[in-house]
Amino acid sequence: MSGTDVHAGEPIAAFGSTFQNPILLASGTAGFGRELADAVDLDALGGLITKSVSPEPRVGHPTPRVAEFAGGMLNAIGLANPGVEAVARQELPWLAANLARARVLVSVVGATVDDYVTVVRRLSDQPVVVAFELNLSCPNTARGGEHFGANDDVLRELVGRCREASARPVVAKLAPTLSDIGRTARIAVEAGADGITVVNTMPGLLFEDAASAGPDRWPARLGAGNGGVSGPMLLPIGVLATQRVREATAVPVIGVGGIRSVGDVAQYVRAGATLVAIGTAGLADPRLPERLAERWGRG
Numbered sequence: 001m002s003g004t005d006v007h008a009g010e011p012i013a014a015f016g017s018t019f020q021n022p023i024l025l026a027s028g029t030a031g032f033g034r035e036l037a038d039a040v041d042l043d044a045l046g047g048l049i050t051k052s053v054s055p056e057p058r059v060g061h062p063t064p065r066v067a068e069f070a071g072g073m074l075n076a077i078g079l080a081n082p083g084v085e086a087v088a089r090q091e092l093p094w095l096a097a098n099l100a101r102a103r104v105l106v107s108v109v110g111a112t113v114d115d116y117v118t119v120v121r122r123l124s125d126q127p128v129v130v131a132f133e134l135n136l137s138c139p140n141t142a143r144g145g146e147h148f149g150a151n152d153d154v155l156r157e158l159v160g161r162c163r164e165a166s167a168r169p170v171v172a173k174l175a176p177t178l179s180d181i182g183r184t185a186r187i188a189v190e191a192g193a194d195g196i197t198v199v200n201t202m203p204g205l206l207f208e209d210a211a212s213a214g215p216d217r218w219p220a221r222l223g224a225g226n227g228g229v230s231g232p233m234l235l236p237i238g239v240l241a242t243q244r245v246r247e248a249t250a251v252p253v254i255g256v257g258g259i260r261s262v263g264d265v266a267q268y269v270r271a272g273a274t275l276v277a278i279g280t281a282g283l284a285d286p287r288l289p290e291r292l293a294e295r296w297g298r299g
């Protein structure tokens with residue numbers, strides 16, 4: 001099956017909107033845009049995906065929350081966010097007032113299916129929201145911490161109920177660890193998903209060097225212990241996931257993982273992505289996504 005054709009220099013129609021280029025900022029790495037506005041021309045981008053929003057504010061995990069290694073980065077932020085009310089009253093109005101061309105997708109997270117529905121319902125009347133991205137890679141407290149994307153029935157219920165709760169498109173963001181990501185994507189689409197984002201981070205763990213601790217007691221490098229791996233090592237994983245989802249469904253795919261160059265963007269487009277998102281590379285170099293958008297636009 002095929003998605004939207006993407007050609008360098010041409011705008012892209014997706015999710016009932018038009019993106020001036022395929023470059024988005026990935027969820028959790030750009031806050032709500034405002035944090036970056038002094039350093040980045042957000043309106044030069046295709047758009048941004050907000051930090052994941054939960055019904056209540058979340059303080060997140062203890063520090064350190066990020067650790068670098070040769071293949072990229074390990075993070076355990078713990079989905080820190082100000083909660084849906086603050087997002088509705090402060091963050092989305094700021095984005096509406098300050099963006100003219102870049103599109104906004106709101107990432108949604110929760111501990112229960114009801115949490116996701118609550119956030120989607122609360123934010124659906126804000127015209128600046130082009131689509132919701134459902135972050136399915138987080139623990140479902142009703143099922144002992146299993147991820148929402150890992151159980152077919154929970155996935156169907158979650159996507160179906162969010163779809164019903166809003167006139168806006170919903171996009172399911174899947175983890176790279178799913179045993180058959182094409183099959184899971186198909187289930188999400190059958191339940192009403194209008195798009196699929198692949199991939200989220202891979203689970204990982206790193207300890208401090210042995211030299212900095214006793215031989216039997218190496219502390220973990222992150223305050224939370226384990227975390228999610230992002231950055232260059234995800235590139236081939238995300239490109240393959242994109243191809244598998246493209247083959248299994250006809251909806252637009254947002255390709256994410258390890259993008260650092262226009263060549264990396266082209267890898268995802270070749271695999272069938274309609275849009276791409278940049279996370280870790282933009283943390284180190286906030287103007288990189290803007291440069292890629294500009295280079296992509298030149299064709």
Ligand SMILES: Cc1cc2nc3c(=O)[nH]c(=O)nc-3n(C[C@H](O)[C@H](O)[C@H](O)COP(=O)(O)O)c2cc1C
Binds near residue numbers: 073199229
């Ligand atoms: C510091 C950090 C925070 C993140 N927070 C979120 C988040 O709140 N929600 C989400 O769906 N993904 C989150 N992600 C995952 C990214 O959106 C992206 O899927 C992943 O990092 C792979 O892309 P990259 O290799 O370009 O970073 C986070 C990633 C990082 C590095």
